[in-house]
Amino acid sequence: MKDNFSRQSGAYAKFRPVYPPELYQFIFGQLTHFDRAWDCGTGNGQVAAALATRFGDVEATDISAQQLERAVRKPNIHYSCQAAETADFPADHFDLITVGQAIHWFDHDRFYPKVQEVLKTGGVLAEFGYRLFRSTPAINEVIDHFYQEIIGPYWDEERRHIDDGYARIPFPLEPIPAPVLFMEYRWTWDELLGYLSTWSSVQHYLRQRKTDPVALIRAELEKAWAGADHRGIRFEILLRIGRK
Template sequence: MQPLDRFSGHADLYAQYRIDYPADLYEFILKYCPDRQHAWDCATGNGQVAGALAELFDQVDATDISETQLILAVKKPNIRYQTSLAEQTPFTDNSFDLITVGQAIHWFDVNAFHEEVRRVAKPNAVIAEWGYGLVKLGTGLDEIMLDFYRNRIGPYWDPQRTHIDNRYAGLAFPFANVQYATFTARRTWSLERFLNYLRTWSAVRQYIHENEEDPVIGLGEELKPVWGDGEREVTFPVFLRLGVVS
């Protein structure tokens, strides 16, 4: 299966405007991960997860199919970036104490990836996969956002997006001691900052490609009367599944 790269073409936007993840997500994962020598962040994108793991593990390997993304990724001395498929990596057997995938498992050949996880994981290593759903803006704005998401750009989402909406319920997770948890990422953003985040969405990029116009401009005009000129809190519902590679 040919891997899908939906992000190299706007890697600069992705590096600037994608969200990072709340501290309590990492705290939850670490409860199940007593050994913290070596972690692998798969589909690392701009390195946001790799950067967090670098503060917690001795060594972090981070991979992505997008060389452009890796060039722009956060740099730390104990992070090693490599271009690699998720399903076929250069790592030796029994290498990692923790393997993470943030907002990306839905792009993979999931069964093949999990086979690779079993190969490169140490005994009793932890595998953590998570994503985040549609942003919440508050009364008067959520209705506009939902219409934009479902109707204006809805036809431009890849079919894999349904796995995010379903919180990965339809994707296999054949590991032991499975745990599920939810978190909330809270950010305080201006409208301009929020609109630039939306421009990182793969469906928005596809809409622009096919129609040669930016749908986010019109959305911004709809949101502005309620949003106002200042900043407001935006929240992202984060969902996690975690298991032990036995």
């Protein structure tokens, strides 16, 4: 698993979108036991914090120590800096395993055997993330050009899994039919810019070319924003869920 987010862990914690209650309600509705959960690639701990409202114990792992330092603290969450593919947990240990906006970074040939090992029979694996956001037609046009043409070459190869909806990532468990869900927000201009700054491709561009690529579209994007205090922002959630 690559560590693309340690450098901007502060912005990541501040500006990354938060999954809606409906997502967790659906996942929890597939379970009958709430003893232990594992959140893989936990990042800033937002998913772990939601799991902690229902589970007795939550294990949350990430390879970024910087992310874990900023993660949400709750007494029943235990954070550890370790890779999901080699995480040290007992067999048949978890009722639920979650992976939020991270499965595309994993070594799937190594991760899924680990899932089969530590997930209880009848336990659930839920993988979720989100596609490129949508807003007004004018904003979408600027963002699409930025995403594809300006920073397109700076995305890691794994990003393709988001673009094609996880279609090329194997899923070894019995699938559970999932609803189509969305994250919807009213963002300020500063929130939009802050979110763009968290993109790994933006950080790759910045390190390689020593200039901020967002500056290249700022005037055009501001024109599309049209001086509004807030604009609607919508993310389609990618969700795969299955039972062992």
